[in-house]
Amino acid sequence: MTVETKLALSAEEVRSFSQSNNEPAWFADFRADALAKAAELALPTPDKTNITKWNFTEFPKHTVESAAYASLDSLPAEVAALIDVEGQQNLYIQRNNTPAFSKVSEELKAKGVIFTDIQTAVREHSDLVQKYFMTTAVKVDEHKLAAYHAALVNGGVFVYVPRNVIVEEPLQVVFVNDDTEASLFNHVLVVAEESSSVTYVETYVSTIEESKGLANIIAEVVVKDNAQVVFGAVDVLAKGFTTYVNRRANIARDGKIEWALGLMNDSDTISENISHLIGDGSVADTKTVVVGRGTQKQNFTTEVRHWGKNSDGQILKHGVMKDGAQSIFNGIGKIEHGATKANAEQESRVLMLSDKARGDANPILLIDEDDVTAGHAASVGRVDPIQLYYLMSRGISKAEAERLVIHGFLAPVVTNLPIEGVKKQLTEVIERKVR
Amino acid sequence: MATLEIKDLHVEIDGKEILKGVNLSISTNEVHAIMGPNGTGKSTLASAIMGHPKYEVTQGEVLLDGENVLEMEVDERAKAGLFLAMQYPSEIAGVTNADFLRSAINARREEGDEISLMKFIRELDKTMEFLEMPEEMGQRYLNEGFSGGEKKRNEILQLMMIKPTFAILDEIDSGLDIDALKVVSKGINEMRGEGFGCLMITHYQRLLNYITPDHVHVMMQGKVVKSGGAELAQRLEADGYDWIKQELGIEEETVEAEA
Numbered sequence: 001m002t003v004e005t006k007l008a009l010s011a012e013e014v015r016s017f018s019q020s021n022n023e024p025a026w027f028a029d030f031r032a033d034a035l036a037k038a039a040e041l042a043l044p045t046p047d048k049t050n051i052t053k054w055n056f057t058e059f060p061k062h063t064v065e066s067a068a069y070a071s072l073d074s075l076p077a078e079v080a081a082l083i084d085v086e087g088q089q090n091l092y093i094q095r096n097n098t099p100a101f102s103k104v105s106e107e108l109k110a111k112g113v114i115f116t117d118i119q120t121a122v123r124e125h126s127d128l129v130q131k132y133f134m135t136t137a138v139k140v141d142e143h144k145l146a147a148y149h150a151a152l153v154n155g156g157v158f159v160y161v162p163r164n165v166i167v168e169e170p171l172q173v174v175f176v177n178d179d180t181e182a183s184l185f186n187h188v189l190v191v192a193e194e195s196s197s198v199t200y201v202e203t204y205v206s207t208i209e210e211s212k213g214l215a216n217i218i219a220e221v222v223v224k225d226n227a228q229v230v231f232g233a234v235d236v237l238a239k240g241f242t243t244y245v246n247r248r249a250n251i252a253r254d255g256k257i258e259w260a261l262g263l264m265n266d267s268d269t270i271s272e273n274i275s276h277l278i279g280d281g282s283v284a285d286t287k288t289v290v291v292g293r294g295t296q297k298q299n300f301t302t303e304v305r306h307w308g309k310n311s312d313g314q315i316l317k318h319g320v321m322k323d324g325a326q327s328i329f330n331g332i333g334k335i336e337h338g339a340t341k342a343n344a345e346q347e348s349r350v351l352m353l354s355d356k357a358r359g360d361a362n363p364i365l366l367i368d369e370d371d372v373t374a375g376h377a378a379s380v381g382r383v384d385p386i387q388l389y390y391l392m393s394r395g396i397s398k399a400e401a402e403r404l405v406i407h408g409f410l411a412p413v414v415t416n417l418p419i420e421g422v423k424k425q426l427t428e429v430i431e432r433k434v435r
Numbered sequence: 436m437a438t439l440e441i442k443d444l445h446v447e448i449d450g451k452e453i454l455k456g457v458n459l460s461i462s463t464n465e466v467h468a469i470m471g472p473n474g475t476g477k478s479t480l481a482s483a484i485m486g487h488p489k490y491e492v493t494q495g496e497v498l499l500d501g502e503n504v505l506e507m508e509v510d511e512r513a514k515a516g517l518f519l520a521m522q523y524p525s526e527i528a529g530v531t532n533a534d535f536l537r538s539a540i541n542a543r544r545e546e547g548d549e550i551s552l553m554k555f556i557r558e559l560d561k562t563m564e565f566l567e568m569p570e571e572m573g574q575r576y577l578n579e580g581f582s583g584g585e586k587k588r589n590e591i592l593q594l595m596m597i598k599p600t601f602a603i604l605d606e607i608d609s610g611l612d613i614d615a616l617k618v619v620s621k622g623i624n625e626m627r628g629e630g631f632g633c634l635m636i637t638h639y640q641r642l643l644n645y646i647t648p649d650h651v652h653v654m655m656q657g658k659v660v661k662s663g664g665a666e667l668a669q670r671l672e673a674d675g676y677d678w679i680k681q682e683l684g685i686e687e688e689t690v691e692a693e694a
């Protein structure tokens with residue numbers, strides 16, 4: 001059964017938005033078509049969280065105009081702290097919906113690497129974008145939110161790494177949110193051609209207390225044969241947002257994706273992170289850490305789906321819950337028939353800091369093949385009193401001991417983020433949130 | 436001179452009495468050894484003094500220079516000068532050995548008077564070298580994946596960095612190969628002196644060959660049943676515990692038995 005949903009924008013409005021951005025005709029059609037689908041398709045159904053009453057469609061404004069940053073000196077402190085102003089060669093900053101700063105090294109340009117905002121990419125690299133935009137990793141018609149996203153995309157990044165190109169320096173992206181009326185329909189598309197390698201790190205940072213907007217974010221990563229992608233993300237969106245964030249990768253033969261996700265939103269959030277191990281010998285290593293606080297409701301689904309033989313999927317998920325926060329941690333290892341010698345491992349651990357918080361670790365193994373290995377460990381518990389005793393027996397106060405244990409618990413992502421400023425910021429966000 | 440006095444200490448765990456009136460007095464510049472068969476309450480004594488959350492003191496006191504440490508939180512006991520090298524040290528993922536040690540040192544210092552990073556690193560490097568620990572151990576997570584022997588060495592590293600007044604070492608020699616035993620003993624001997632007293636729990640004379648104790652005590656049935664000098668340990672090594680049991684009319688030495 002489908003219910004027609006009234007959406008905030010009409011087809012005409014979507015087309016005129018597309019036109020005002022000088023988008024090619026195919027993209028205008030794509031948007032209009034997606035909008036029609038969004039009206040009919042059902043919402044996604046994250047396991048164990050009922051989102052039918054969540055608002056994913058209403059927002060104050062589709063796009064807000066923000067001033068670009070004339071130079072890196074004019075960045076707000078929270079943003080400046082993320083960036084090594086001197087050292088960072090490749091940087092894109094988006095302010096609300098406006099491309100606000102961009103820098104790409106000549107070396108990368110010469111190698112044919114594309115690192116640009118999505119609006120520019122749609123115009124200037126139309127063929128490439130058309131080939132991959134919601135065709136490979138995420139499909140437009142998966143559910144209402146994917147279609148709605150496609151119709152309303154108003155920001156994001158395109159990364160293209162040609163065959164055999166190794167990008168040594170990480171690409172850094174910062175999505176700044178400093179307008180309470182802004183909504184983020186950001187689309188990130190990373191395409192790593194055969195035997196290429198790239199590290200991409202994005203940060204979402206709200207400098208406002210509370211937002212009235214929506215965040216409907218999709219990141220697609222296409223990892224071709226023997227390519228390697230490291231994808232780091234730290235999300236710190238303000239409360240008030242309703243956030244749907246979908247990060248997904250398709251990995252071809254001998255390809256590898258490494259995710260390091262620090263999901264620190266203060267908003268209600270549905271996060272989905274799926275790696276499709278399509279090719280033989282492909283690898284996905286997924287590390288996610290989360291802190292929930294206040295009364296926020298969150299659902300985190302991490303899935304590695306094995307199609308390729310000898311594919312290896314690792315899921316590590318650590319969540320800290322305090323106050324009255326509620327979170328579901330779905331960890332799914334799925335091995336399709338024919339994926340012989342696949343290995344699916346996962347570890348989900350939730351640390352409860354309050355009696356009123358709720359955290360469910362929900363590990364799922366779905367195996368349709370005999371000749372595989374798989375394992376999972378899951379736990380929900382409090383800070384171990386014996387660990388606290390050990391630390392305190394060295395003179396460390398209880399509060400500091402707890403702090404050490406919690407930071408240690410969330411370290412797997414912190415230590416894997418390849419940009420120092422982002423690492424530090426995540427540590428500070430954790431500090432602030434668990435205090 | 437400082438003293439640690441244990442007076443008529445009774446301790447329960449999960450409602451079961453384990454220590455049944457321990458009396459012991461240690462001064463700085465002294466090394467005491469506690470020996471005794473398995474399950475006689477040695478670790479319980481160490482844990483109760485340090486304040487392990489599972490152990491409940493039902494009677495008696497532990498005085499550090501006249502102050503009852505049993506009324507203190509675990510971290511306060513440590514700051515008052517107590518240290519326990521544990522029989523089974525905890526593993527703490529994500530916290531590097533170095534960060535942990537720096538927190539422990541800074542916990543003893545006033546805010547604003549924290550040890551400088553340079554000075555800390557110098558001291559850590561020096562001590563680790565002394566204990567023949569590879570430098571990378573500092574950046575490893577606290578005890579995580581350490582071998583038994585590495586954990587023990589790491590306890591001694593902490594001891595030497597923290598420099599407590601009284602250290603209780605619970606089977607610091609267990610599981611050590613001979614080289615590690617020598618290194619660990621070297622560390623403890625380095626600490627010996629005017630400002631340091633030590634209570635070593637051990638099963639083996641082997642350790643005492645390297646660290647000669649001033650006093651040796653034997654625990655059975657949750658009590659100190661016999662005390663003597665270094666020669667007592669040698670006799671135990673040669674003859675075992677049966678002669679003490681006979682002498683005292685004890686049939687079953689563990690705490691399970693009625694005293």
Ligand SMILES: Nc1ncnc2c1ncn2[C@@H]1O[C@H](COP(=O)(O)OP(=O)(O)OP(=O)(O)O)[C@@H](O)[C@H]1O
Binds near residue numbers: 449471473478479689
């Ligand atoms: N949680 C517990 N519940 C019940 N009994 C316990 C518990 N923990 C320890 N005990 C008992 O207390 C007694 C003393 O234990 P303790 O660890 O102090 O012995 P020990 O002298 O250190 O022995 P070992 O030489 O083997 O280390 C043992 O009989 C042990 O089984």
Ligand SMILES: [Mg+2]
Binds near residue numbers: 479
């Ligand atoms: Mg013991």
